[in-house]
Amino acid sequence: MPEIGITGLIVILVVALLIFGPKRLPEIGRSLGRGMREFKDSVTGNHEKAELPPPPRSGDDSPPPPS
Numbered sequence: 001m002p003e004i005g006i007t008g009l010i011v012i013l014v015v016a017l018l019i020f021g022p023k024r025l026p027e028i029g030r031s032l033g034r035g036m037r038e039f040k041d042s043v044t045g046n047h048e049k050a051e052l053p054p055p056p057r058s059g060d061d062s063p064p065p066p067s
Contacts, residue, residue: 016028
C-alpha cells in the first residue's frame with residue numbers, strides 16, 4: 001500500500017480547502033475529532049465523558065417577567 005507523504009497531505013488539504021472553503025474547514029475538523037474520540041472511547045470501553053460546565057449567562061440571572 002503506498003504511503004502518503006508530505007506532498008500528498010498538502011495536496012489533500014488544498015483540495016479540501018477549495019471544496020469546503022476556509023470557514024467550514026475548522027468546523028469539519030472539530031466534528032471529525034469529536035467523532036474519532038467517541039469511537040475510540042466506545043471501543044476501549046471508556047464511557048466516562050468529561051462534561052464541560054455550561055457557558056456563563058450574560059446579564060441578569062433573574063427569570064424573565066411573565067407576559
